Amino acid sequence: MSNYDVVIVGAGCVGSFTAFYASKYNLSVCLLESKAEPAMGTTNANSGIVHAGHNTAKNTLKAKLVDRGNALITDLADKLNFGFKQCGELVVARSEAEYDKLEEMRLYSASIGVPIEQWDEQKIRAEEPNLHQNIKKALFAPTAGVVNPYELTVAAVNSAVKNGAKLVCNCKVSNIVKQNAGYLLQTNKGEFKAKVVVNCAGLYADEIAKMVDPSSPITIIPRKGEEFILDKDYQGLVKRVIFPLPTGTSKGTLVIPTVDGTIMVGPTAEVVQNKEDRATSSEGMNKVFGMVQQLVPMINPGMVISSFAGCRAVDVSEDFVINQKDGFINAAGMQSPGLTASPAIGQVLVEEMLKNFANTTEKTNWTYAPLHKKFNNMDLKGKEEFATSDCNHTKIICSCEMVTEADVQNAITDGAVTLDGVKTRTRAGMGRCQGGFCSSRIVEILADRTGLTEQQITKRGDQTALSVGKIGNNSSTSVFQGVKEYIPIPTAQSKPVTLSKNENMNQILSSCEADIIIVGAGPAGLAAGLSAVTQDKSKKVLILERAERSGGILLQCIHGGFGLKRFGKELTGPEYSEMLTDQCVDAGANIVLNAYVTQINKLEHGYTVTCVVQGLGLRQFTSKALVSAVGCRERTRHGVRIQGTRPSGLYTAGLGQAMINLNGQLPGKKIVILGSGDIGLIMARRCTLEGANVIGVYELLPRCSGLERNVAQCLTDFNIPLHLSKTVVEVKGKDRVEAVIMAEVDPVTLRPDMTKTETIECDCLLLSVGLIPQTKLTVQAGGLLHDKTRNPIVDSYKRITETSFACGNCLQVHDLADDAAEEGEIAGFVAVEALKHDTPSEKVPVTQSKDILFTVPQSLYVAEKTLIQQKISMRVAKPFGKIVMKAFYGDVEVGKEEVEEAVPAEMIHVKIDQDTLSKSYKQDQSKQIELRVEVIPEEHHESANQNEKVLTCIVCPRGCKIHVKVNESNEIEEIKGNSCPRGEKYARQEHIEPFRVFSSTVDVQGSAIMKRLPVKLSKPVPRSKLIQVADAIKQIQVTAPIRMGQVVSKNILGLCDIVACCSVE
Structure with missing residues (x-):
């Protein structure tokens, strides 16, 4: 049993300020909170307004305390360093x-x-x-303003604790017994005895009050x-x-x-x-x-x-309720303006408290415990000082809100032990991607500081674990022993992480000058760097990458389907990344990792790129040309208007992919996937291979959004149903996802029919509902966004201005990494040319027919000779059979592309006949004609043949339609439609028993930056053996160093070898 002078029940804003002011006195004070951290109840979910008294009912406690609270918050903001702005x-x-x-x-x-x-x-x-x-x-x-309610509350708690108060979280009061000398509080954390109890239990204040006085009028x-x-x-x-x-x-x-x-x-x-x-x-x-x-x-x-x-x-009184009887003090009904008044209420409650301690004196050594300042809240000089004093201020964890690793570490020092605790203290996860990029890394940091395993880290306390278990045979747990101390390391004691074989790297870093700066080292950025240095070896080309490895999102895309255009063979994402990185570095480009760009400023002749760099601190690089290749982000639940609760188990497909492939954490056991794009289909297979039950893939549209190749390999192979014209409208579940409400969708209006819904029980919802280009840096560099698509406006050279470029997924979302890389090649090549001499400037705008969703670029050059083969990329607005995509200048055809089957999921490219375009333009006296792209459907009649079946080839992303004709004995007579010999071999095997390959990850020991090594099968195995092979792979553990292509397990189940998909030191 623990004995205290005062026990306060509830660590919301009122309870926390009561503890804050009580800790100024020589009293033993204990603050009990039923949730995992303070400020996780009503304080966590309010408007954050510091009211003035002009709109408070007269002759009420609210009116009496609101302006007093306003003045106290204004005074305490700087002393406690919580966010406050007196905007009125x-x-x-x-x-x-x-x-x-x-x-x-x-x-x-x-x-x-x-x-x-x-x-x-x-x-x-x-x-x-x-x-x-x-x-x-x-x-x-x-005098009114806005405040960060979590910071306000946590700062008050931390000051109370620093001055002797005790905070006990996850402590729920079940009963209170009146005794002769006080009260006995019975909780799940044991018994607490107190001379005085202060009831600050918020929504449960009436229940706490009735434990002591069953006739209490508080309701x-x-x-x-x-x-x-x-x-x-x-x-x-x-x-x-x-x-x-x-x-x-x-x-x-x-x-x-x-x-x-x-x-x-x-x-x-x-x-x-x-x-x-x-x-x-x-x-x-x-x-x-x-x-x-x-x-x-x-x-x-x-x-x-x-x-x-x-x-x-x-x-029920619609006012604050503050009263005391026999040392039991109630503070109830703290609705608006309760947040504003909370410091004043705390003072009043302490005044009531002191009536029970006649001889108590104030402490002489009481001090404030201000929160740590955050990197993003500092001015440029402040950011520079932060980045110098702590190397972890040069590592950006959350790019949406510019939250550094040091911010996360400081939040944990300030009391965060959950993902939501870090979120409310730092804003990591509050931006556009809603934690899609940063959550996994924050979980790693929390696990390291708390000594818990990653699967023990929760969203906001008990029953809200982020994963349902560790993949593989290592599923140990730990007991929380407290938070380890965080010791900042000055940036001067760390080193920049670079990939370079070029002698000019040191010169670039010391002078902070480059000819061309490329932001992002994914496929587009790497290809841009490779293209630029190949074009002119003398140019100083610098690639800045925010992550600790190059390759971009492909590092977690361990599936195959990459590289056919560029490398002539099918690769996994990590293989593609490593090979392209090696090419780029070998050619002479310079890559700096852990380098996050915070701002781009356009100069009269060039650009200033402000960034934080591990080992260097805050730096301002200048360049003559700039290429943005920062990729895209995932659309979240709010982009498709899914309402309901906010439990754990609700993730974007990309975050789920990172959890499995990079961290070995299973996001759920009973999974619903919304969205039939390729990542949704691939995740259905990936989750199944790791032991989850994928209930189904649901799609709002009346057609599948992904490639047929992936439908065959990822759904059909595993009997996972695909449901069209259905969408999630609501999420159910308090702590973890318990069910989703699925509605049928009108195929014409695409609106859910709320009269036709069903409840589907599950513990995880993965959202694969689209990707959105990241355009912030493009706009800073001087670019404009398209009114309809909100993507950057470019010409065929990928220019957004004369010397700045956008390419890859930050320009348009691509099906293939090869297409993103091709755009990067163009941008890098033209960037070098633009620095050498003027390039042609006369252009015509591009428009499209209603059957086309969008086109890129928005303009084409009309000179006789151009720097590149111009082409137009587009997606059709609806599925077609065989079509011809044609480009016209006026009535003159200047390009066409025949497409066997056109679907929105696949990009179509039309090459431009430059000679015809240039001549037509010269003959046009008005110079007002636009280049227009149209869909020309072809008549296509094919009689059904019961002895012929059509297969979508899955050997490569081309997805050829292979026609297989069989006789009455089911023997193959003819195969046609394949574009390569491998397609015929696939069709013959598929006719007998399908064989498949897949990729997975295994635990790797001895690496500082990788926990899971991506691996693949050395050869196809029978489809019926896929699950057995996947289970066997889970038992594999490897130790660094390992080279890409190395066999890490031989003859598994007598079927194939397991091969490493990347190198790890």
């Missing part, structure tokens, strides 16, 4: 009918001494030009609020918190410029029965945006990147 609140009248109420608010504010300004239409338009034109009167409260009614967060592209849309006139039960639906720059809209105000109801809904979204568009019309649901919901702890 603007209360607007949406029509003349509200003018009288607005005036009443002004008079009330004046009567209680709250600063308030009256704004007319001219002032409103000048200060907030994006507000609705109907808004012509408003009141501005300058908490959960009132749920849904909030929606917009993309950072809309930062600055409003500068102040925008309020409508408040209603009786709510302050209304607001537009909130958060401390960290994003715009948040909401909340709703819905009374619910379940205190743990944190699900968003389509109804809530529609309501919020319907109201918000009355304030800022341009805001729409398509801007949303994240959403959440939380329940306010509303007492």
